[in-house]
Amino acid sequence: MKEILQQIKDVVVAGFKEAGYDEKYGMVTLSNRPDLCQFQCNGAMAAAKEYKKAPIAIANEVTEKLTGNPMFSKCEACPPGFININLCDDFIADFVNQMANDGERFGVDKVVAPKKIMIDYGGPNVAKPLHVGHLRSAIIGESIKRTARFMGDEVIGDVHLGDWGLQMGLIITELKLRKPELVYFDENYDGAYPTEPPFTISELEEIYPCASGKSKEDETYKEAAMTATYELQHGRRGYQALLSHILNVSVSDLKKNYEKLDVTFDLWKGESDAQEYIPDMVQKMKDDGFAYISEGALVVDVKEETDTKEVPPCMILKSDGASLYNTTDLATLVWRMKDYNPDSVIYVVDKRQELYFTQVFRCAKKTGIVPADKNLYFVGFGTMNGKDGKPFKTRQGGVMRLEYLLKEVEDKMLEKIKENGTMDDEMASVTAQVVGLSAVKYGDLSNQASKDYIFDIDRFTSAEGNTGPYILYTIVRCKSILSKAGARSFDGDILPAHSESERALQLELTKLMASLTAAYEDMAPHKICAYIYDLANAFNRFYHDTKILTEEDENVKASYLKLLNVTRGVLEKSIDLLGFKAPERM
Numbered sequence: 042m043k044e045i046l047q048q049i050k051d052v053v054v055a056g057f058k059e060a061g062y063d064e065k066y067g068m069v070t071l072s073n074r075p076d077l078c079q080f081q082c083n084g085a086m087a088a089a090k091e092y093k094k095a096p097i098a099i100a101n102e103v104t105e106k107l108t109g110n111p112m113f114s115k116c117e118a119c120p121p122g123f124i125n126i127n128l129c130d131d132f133i134a135d136f137v138n139q140m141a142n143d144g145e146r147f148g149v150d151k152v153v154a155p156k157k158i159m160i161d162y163g164g165p166n167v168a169k170p171l172h173v174g175h176l177r178s179a180i181i182g183e184s185i186k187r188t189a190r191f192m193g194d195e196v197i198g199d200v201h202l203g204d205w206g207l208q209m210g211l212i213i214t215e216l217k218l219r220k221p222e223l224v225y226f227d228e229n230y231d232g233a234y235p236t237e238p239p240f241t242i243s244e245l246e247e248i249y250p251c252a253s254g255k256s257k258e259d260e261t262y263k264e265a266a267m268t269a270t271y272e273l274q275h276g277r278r279g280y281q282a283l284l285s286h287i288l289n290v291s292v293s294d295l296k297k298n299y300e301k302l303d304v305t306f307d308l309w310k311g312e313s314d315a316q317e318y319i320p321d322m323v324q325k326m327k328d329d330g331f332a333y334i335s336e337g338a339l340v341v342d343v344k345e346e347t348d349t350k351e352v353p354p355c356m357i358l359k360s361d362g363a364s365l366y367n368t369t370d371l372a373t374l375v376w377r378m379k380d381y382n383p384d385s386v387i388y389v390v391d392k393r394q395e396l397y398f399t400q401v402f403r404c405a406k407k408t409g410i411v412p413a414d415k416n417l418y419f420v421g422f423g424t425m426n427g428k429d430g431k432p433f434k435t436r437q438g439g440v441m442r443l444e445y446l447l448k449e450v451e452d453k454m455l456e457k458i459k460e461n462g463t464m465d466d467e468m469a470s471v472t473a474q475v476v477g478l479s480a481v482k483y484g485d486l487s488n489q490a491s492k493d494y495i496f497d498i499d500r501f502t503s504a505e506g507n508t509g510p511y512i513l514y515t516i517v518r519c520k521s522i523l524s525k526a527g528a529r530s531f532d533g534d535i536l537p538a539h540s541e542s543e544r545a546l547q548l549e550l551t552k553l554m555a556s557l558t559a560a561y562e563d564m565a566p567h568k569i570c571a572y573i574y575d576l577a578n579a580f581n582r583f584y585h586d587t588k589i590l591t592e593e594d595e596n597v598k599a600s601y602l603k604l605l606n607v608t609r610g611v612l613e614k615s616i617d618l619l620g621f622k623a624p625e626r627m
């Protein structure tokens with residue numbers, strides 16, 4: 042369906058042309074004075090300069106051409122030269138009917154030229170527990186992925202595990218200390234290694250912080266870990282076997298955690314998968330004259346003339362020849378291009394890594410790893426803070442683990458549900474999970490991603506205000522009215538609005554397309570949140586003003602129910618794109 046603003050614009054543009062003015066002045070926006078009109082055109086003000094005429098004179102000439110158009114109930118020139126527009130109730134209702142009759146798409150067309158997109162998000166580090174810092178990447182990335190898919194793009198989500206580097210050497214060193222008899226440490230062993238891992242996930246999670254602590258205090262321990270890392274990276278069989286155990290145990294635990302978050306990845310690739318591409322990549326950078334030695338390290342210059350801040354060279358290899366986080370990210374782009382050839386790659390990562398990604402992106406383009414016509418995007422997110430304004434911590438002051446955080450929110454929800462006392466225990470706990478997830482995800486996504494935000498459990502779990510539970514509450518309200526009415530099919534039409542609040546609700550529904558398009562193009566899930574908050578408010582106002590179930594006129598009642606159902610559908614589709622669901626009851 043053609044977007045509603047576009048439909049209005051087409052008519053207004055024609056009006057300008059007919060009155061003898063350039064069509065570029067026919068721009069239309071939502072009104073910033075909804076008390077006066079629904080839409081407005083300020084083009085006459087701009088045209089005044091070119092045509093050396095009073096803006097109001099131009100506005101009058103244009104509105105003269107537009108009056109009588111069946112789309113508008115009002116189209117008037119207002120001093121000093123605005124054109125205020127209201128749509129006809131029939132036109133709005135007709136638009137909403139088309140949305141309602143369009144299945145799961147609600148009138149939103151797929152993009153004309155779909156792209157292949159790869160999204161790098163999640164980014165958990167193997168053997169270290171998921172913490173709230175990884176939460177944002179998973180939540181935002183999942184929503185960007187779902188939105189792009191809905192708009193018709195082919196999207197591949199890659200978790201990009203942090204599975205390469207010193208943490209592996211640390212774990213191996215600690216394990217060797219604890220269980221030196223394990224066959225993995227016997228350099229003369231050339232048989233097959235056991236298929237059962239020599240540790241559980243809880244052991245693994247305890248080993249890493251222990252080893253990391255020791256290495257900070259004990260130089261020899263640290264050196265042993267570095268040696269183990271080096272040997273692992275240079276093919277020591279026993280260590281590679283340990284690495285795959287660490288990976289397996291860790292990944293199956295991670296999958297459980299992501300499942301709780303309703304986050305899924307198409308690829309479970311990691312930093313280690315990029316290593317085989319490094320030697321050729323580095324050689325080519327040297328051969329092509331991009332990489333040179335500076336202070337012992339191999340670097341590529343990436344500064345540009347227009348830079349206002351210094352962008353240091355991208356370091357490819359350290360002076361001892363070891364690869365870095367950069368090297369791995371560049372080599373990852375090598376296989377991404379070779380195996381998938383996406384049109385763009387989107388990275389959803391902490392905004393503190395922005396300069397780093399600027400270097401990586403420029404280096405990848407400059408050296409030809411990524412062709413010039415491809416796009417690399419960095420979606421940087423801010424920090425999740427506690428109520429004290431400092432990065433979110435546990436009560437004991439440690440890093441909050443994701444599963445505890447979710448549990449805390451769920452418990453809070455459960456408390457509230459039990460206070461209402463209308464559900465049995467099992468239903469209450471399932472509902473608490475569903476609603477709790479909405480609280481966490483909406484609390485995050487309703488902020489512009491790049492901003493820091495305060496994780497406020499009391500506010501996020503409240504059923505009032507701009508929260509996930511409020512949106513779910515609205516959906517559940519629609520569902521419960523529909524089920525009380527026994528409404529199953531919606532054959533009739535939504536009639537032109539009977540009241541101001543109904544008109545406002547219908548008008549709000551028409552904005553779905555523009556909101557989703559903006560959220561998609563700007564990779565900005567908060568735009569979906571802002572839209573559904575307005576929509577939920579418009580619905581609740583309508584609901585409070587309107588007797589729906591007791592409406593005597595059957596046609597009007599059927600129209601209300603269909604309107605309710607499309608509101609429910611649009612809200613449910615939108616929260617699906619945000620990455621959560623609504624329960625049946627609350």
Ligand code: ARG
Nearest residue numbers: 161164165166201203370390
């Ligand atoms: N593992 C990294 C971290 O915990 C995030 C990875 C982000 N993605 C990337 N391609 N570098 O900070």
